[in-house]
Structure formats: C-alpha cells, structure tokens
Amino acid sequence: MRIFIQGAGCVSAQDSGVFPGEIRRYEGDRLPVADPDYKQWIDIKQIRRMGRAIKMGVAASHMSLEAAGFPNPDAIIMGTAYGCLADTGVFLQKMVSQHEDMLTPTAFIQSTHNTVAGQIALLLGCHAYNNTFVHGAFSFENALQDSLLLLAEDPSRQILTGATDEITEYSHTILRRFGLYRQAVSAGEGAAFFVLSAEKGATSLAQLTAVEMLYRPASEKETADQLAAFLLRNGVQPGGLSLVLTGRNGDEGNDAYYATVERSLFGDTPIAAFKPFCGEYPTATAFAVWMAAGCLNRGVVPQEAMVKGAAPAQPERILIWNHHHGKHHSFILLEKC
Amino acid sequence: MEKLMQDLKEQIIQQLNLQEVKPEDIGDDQPLFKEGLGLDSIDALELIVLLQQHHNIRVAKPEDGPNIFYSVRTMAEYITAEKAKQA
Numbered sequence: 270m271r272i273f274i275q276g277a278g279c280v281s282a283q284d285s286g287v288f289p290g291e292i293r294r295y296e297g298d299r300l301p302v303a304d305p306d307y308k309q310w311i312d313i314k315q316i317r318r319m320g321r322a323i324k325m326g327v328a329a330s331h332m333s334l335e336a337a338g339f340p341n342p343d344a345i346i347m348g349t350a351y352g353c354l355a356d357t358g359v360f361l362q363k364m365v366s367q368h369e370d371m372l373t374p375t376a377f378i379q380s381t382h383n384t385v386a387g388q389i390a391l392l393l394g395c396h397a398y399n400n401t402f403v404h405g406a407f408s409f410e411n412a413l414q415d416s417l418l419l420l421a422e423d424p425s426r427q428i429l430t431g432a433t434d435e436i437t438e439y440s441h442t443i444l445r446r447f448g449l450y451r452q453a454v455s456a457g458e459g460a461a462f463f464v465l466s467a468e469k470g471a472t473s474l475a476q477l478t479a480v481e482m483l484y485r486p487a488s489e490k491e492t493a494d495q496l497a498a499f500l501l502r503n504g505v506q507p508g509g510l511s512l513v514l515t516g517r518n519g520d521e522g523n524d525a526y527y528a529t530v531e532r533s534l535f536g537d538t539p540i541a542a543f544k545p546f547c548g549e550y551p552t553a554t555a556f557a558v559w560m561a562a563g564c565l566n567r568g569v570v571p572q573e574a575m576v577k578g579a580a581p582a583q584p585e586r587i588l589i590w591n592h593h594h595g596k597h598h599s600f601i602l603l604e605k606c
Numbered sequence: 607m608e609k610l611m612q613d614l615k616e617q618i619i620q621q622l623n624l625q626e627v628k629p630e631d632i633g634d635d636q637p638l639f640k641e642g643l644g645l646d647s648i649d650a651l652e653l654i655v656l657l658q659q660h661h662n663i664r665v666a667k668p669e670d671g672p673n674i675f676y677s678v679r680t681m682a683e684y685i686t687a688e689k690a691k692q693a
Contacts, residue, residue: 314644317623371658373621374651 270421273473273606274463275339278332278431279559280305280325281459281547285332287474288563289571292546298450299441300457300548311392318375319388320355325460326385326433327392334393334429337464337472342429344398345386346415347462348408350551352382355437385433406551406593408432413480413601416465424467431462432552449549453519457548461555463562469606475562476606479503483598489529492598496590497534499600507534511584512570514561516591517542518549526595531577539578541570543589554591554599561587565605610682613660618678621656622649634679642677650675657681663688 277287282300284290293303307316307324310331316324326347334340360376378384383401390399398419402411409432416430436458441450450456465477481499486492500507513535517524531540547556564570565587570580589601615629618638622645636642639650653675657663663685665671674684 313625317625318648371655373655374648378648 270417270424270467271469272417272420272465272467272477273469274475274477274558274562274603275427275466275470275472276333276335276337276464277461277474277559277562278329278334278336278463279459279461279556280329280332281461281556281559282457283546285328287566288560289567289569292571292573294573295455298445298455299436300455302459315392318379320353320379320435321458322349322351322353322355322433322435322460323379323385323388325435325458326431326462327389329431329433329460330389330429330462331392333431333462333464337427337470339427339464341393341395342397342464343423343426344400344416344419344428344430345390345393345395346398346400346402346412346419346428346430347386347389348402348404348410348412348432348552348555349382349385349434350403350405350408351434351440352403353380353384354435354440356380356384358437358439389429406591406597407482407484407599409552409555410480410482410599410601413477417477417480420465420467426466428465429462430465431460432555433460434458434550434552436550452521454523455519455544455548457544457550457553457556459547459550459553459556461559463558473606475565476604477558478602478604479600480602481600483600485596486598489526490533492526492592493530493533495598496530496600500588500602503602505586505602507538508536510535510538510586510588511581512561512564512587513538513540514557514574514587514589515540515542515576516544516553516557516593517576518544523592523595526592527590537578539570539581540576541574541580542576543574546574551593551597554589554601557589557591558601558603561589561601561603565603607682607686610685611678614678614681614685617656617660618653621652632678635677637677638675653681657685661685661689 356379
C-alpha cells in the first residue's frame with residue numbers, strides 16, 4: 270500500500286516551511302526553537318494556558334493541515350516522550366512548595382501527555398480517533414505505525430500524525446547531569462506533523478514507504494542484518510538508496526555505531542545527518558521525516574547535512590536510520606512521488 | 607479600596623497569565639467573565655486560589671462566586687468585608 274505525505278509542518282531550530290530553507294547554525298549544548306507567531310493559529314486567551322510543547326504541536330499540526338488543504342482529519346495520532354514537561358514541573362513544584370494545598374487547575378490540566386493531541390482536536394472541533402503514544406524514542410514511530418494500520422483499514426482516511434517534545438531548564442539540567450549532552454551533543458526540541466493519505470494529491474511531498482523499529486540489537490552486525498532485511502522487504506537494495514539520513518549527534522560512541530554498520534552495508538551511498546539541525550531528543554525522527562520529505566520534494570539535499578559523499582541531486586529514495594543510545598533503532602523509508 | 611483594586615488587577619494578570627493585558631486595561635466595574643475580560647470556569651478556580659493565597663480568604667459558599675467575582679470592585683468589596691469579620 271502506498272502512503273503519501275500530503276502536507277507537513279514543523280517547529281524546530283530551523284525555519285518553518287519546507288526544508289531546506291535557510292539553514293540556521295547554532296553553538297552550545299541546546300538548540301533554541303525558532304518560534305513562529307503562535308497567535309496565527311491560537312486565540313490569545315488560549316495561548317496563555319499553553320506550554321511550549323502544546324504551542325509547538327498545535328502550530329506544526331495547523332501548518333501541515335494548511336499545506337495539505339485539509340482542515341478536518343479523520344484521526345489525530347501523535348507521539349511524545351516527555352509530554353508537557355514545563356507544566357508538569359510547575360504543578361509538581363507547587364505541590365511541594367504549597368504542601369499539596371491550594372493547587373491551581375491549569376498546570377495540572379496541561380501537564381498530561383495527551384494534552385497536545387487533545388488541544389489540536391479541540392481547536393479543530395475534531396471528534397475523530399485521537400491517540401498519543403508515549404514510548405520513549407519509539408513514540409513517533411508508534412504513531413506512524415498506528416497511522417499506517419488505520420490507512421490499511423480504510424484508505425479513504427486523511428490522518429494527522431506527528432510528534433512533539435520540549436526542553437525545560439530542569440530537564441536540561443537533569444539530562445546533562447546524566448551525561449546525555451556530553452561531548453558535542455546538543456539538546457533539541459520541536460514538533461513536526463504530517464497529513465497522511467493513501468492517494469497521491471496535488472500537494473503530496475513524498476511517499477512514506479515503510480516504518481520499522483528494532484529494540485536493543487545485540488551488535489552492529491545484527492543491526493546491519495536487520496537493516497538489510499528491512500530494505501529487502503521493501504524491494505530496495507542498499508545501493509539503491511539516494512541517501513542515508515542518520516541520527517548522528519556528535520557523541521563519538523553513538524556516531525561510531527553508525528559508521529560501523531554503514532561500512533558493512535552501504536558502500537558508496539551518500540550519508541547525511543539530521544541532528545545538527547534539530548538537536549537530540551527522543552522524537553527527533555519526526556524532524557527527520559520533515560527534512561527528508563522536503564529534500565525529496567525539492568530535489569535538494571543541503572551540503573551542510575553531508576557526513577560522507579556529495580549531496581545527491583534529485584534524490585529518489587531516502588532511508589532515515591536513527592538510534593537512541595544504541596537501544597531504540599528506527600528505520601523509515603521515504604521515496605519521491 | 608483603590609490600592610486593593612490595583613493590587614487585585616496585578617494579581618489577576620499574574621495568576622491567569624493574561625499576556626498583553628495591563629492593569630489599566632481592566633476597568634474597576636468591568637465584568638471579569640464572558641463579555642468582559644472573557645474569563646472562564648477554570649479561571650474561576652484560579653481566582654478562588656488567588657483569594658486564599660494572597661488574602662487568606664476561603665470562599666465558603668460556592669454559590670456566592672458569581673457575585674464575588676463579577677468585577678474587580680466586587681472582589682475588593684468582598685475581601686474588605688471578610689477582613690473586617692476576621693479583625
């Protein structure tokens with residue numbers, strides 16, 4: 270079954286719109302989001318209650334629906350690893366400082382993981398299927414798989430799917446203490462949403478061919494074998510890829526894993542990285558899908574993204590391969606349409 | 607009363623995170639809910655907490671809420687009356 274990305278929207282450290290626009294470069298261990306003017310999509314009376322995860326998610330979802338020209342999706346499915354961290358922090362902090370007394374409702378209401386998809390539905394007046402997956406670095410991939418299953422069940426559906434995650438001062442400090450942002454790794458955040466359907470339309474950006482996950486492979490060899498099998502299942506030889514878009518993040522051990530597998534599998538295939546543009550966060554693969562769809566649609570891969578080889582002109586087929594701490598591996602295959 | 611109403615306006619803006627609203631934008635007798643400042647039922651809960659936190663006053667009868675929270679002036683009058691009872 271062929272699935273098409275009919276519209277995409279992204280709030281990230283890069284400009285919104287279709288990638289690649291003007292590439293923004295940052296230094297430091299945290300990439301700031303280039304916030305759009307959220308008042309375009311959200312009434313100011315509602316914005317005051319929304320944390321950044323919600324605002325980014327609502328904005329990205331609206332951008333994708335506007336791009337697809339489809340205002341009312343048949344399902345809203347998203348992934349988030351951390352949920353609405355800022356409001357969770359506010360609520361917990363008040364619980365402690367106020368001895369569990371006089372707690373206000375707003376931070377609590379806004380703190381649950383499914384608040385983002387709920388707010389998107391409320392703003393759209395959408396009463397359709399609404400689901401949020403919270404599975405660490407597989408959150409977005411699970412949302413994608415649920416979307417593909419729903420489309421297989423009923424190909425006439427238009428599905429809004431995506432992911433959002435935010436950084437807060439507390440989370441950044443804690444994760445840094447855990448060693449997540451050592452070496453050259455920059456923390457990231459953002460939201461990316463897509464309108465998926467089974468029919469190619471005038472706005473189609475790219476074809477989403479397949480999504481698979483691999484949890485805790487025993488070795489690089491097992492990962493290479495699984496990757497090769499994934500490609501074979503989808504009728505693709507490793508040499509048939511225009512580009513492998515990896516989740517290199519600047520950590521030597523993390524990046525060496527990619528290099529080892531690439532040597533055994535991909536030969537001269539050009540290799541690129543997406544995390545220098547969006548930072549490291551568990552749902553960063555949503556950014557990667559937005560980036561790859563833009564590259565396929567525009568026929569351009571920015572040279573700044575390249576790790577090995579020259580940027581391919583007019584790419585036809587891009588494999589996104591991300592791993593999060595060597596445990597969560599995801600393979601997403603996109604093709605030009 | 608004037609000082610209390612000014613303080614209340616600042617507290618309301620902070621508690622409800624009313625972005626782009628300044629104290630002088632809120633009229634003393636302007637309705638806080640619906641057609642006035644446009645507050646809703648969640649804000650009503652926030653205002654009840656505001657009275658507890660900033661003025662140490664608990665609203666004993668929820669049915670009095672619409673009268674107490676009609677405007678900044680009615681809130682100030684309620685606080686003044688309750689403080690007098692506590693004295």
